[in-house]
Amino acid sequence: MAIPVIDESTTETEKTAMMESAAEASTFLKAISHESRLMILCHLANGERSVRDLETLLSARQAAVSQQLSRLRLEGLVKPRREGKMIYYSLSEPRVRQVIEVVYDLFCKPAEDEPGAEHGPPAG
Helix, strand or coil: CCCCCCCCCCCHHHHHHHHHHHHHHHHHHHHHCCHHHHHHHHHHCCCCEEHHHHHHHHCCCHHHHHHHHHHHHHCCCEEEEEECCEEEEEECCHHHHHHHHHHHHHHHCCHHHCCCCCCCCCCC
């Protein structure tokens, strides 16, 4: 995918649309820029989780997890589902999972999982 070139031939309408998209992207990136929120999204990328599950996975207090979930809900990145007294969260749209996958590939993926990486002990 190529990034578009903005030059003299770019219309005002195109520039305005790009600025609106940049604002949306900026808001999204700010929402995931906190370590706890990013970790919550990583866990939710693997499927729905209860608040209690997230507390355990993050080794965090309920209040801290709820605060981060509240921000993610406000930004439209997660959606809740109530079942009795339990609240479960999941990702709200496929774009969230796509971004989490890219972040994982760039920052978290073990070297041996990368294409072209050598597996096993060196020959010799």
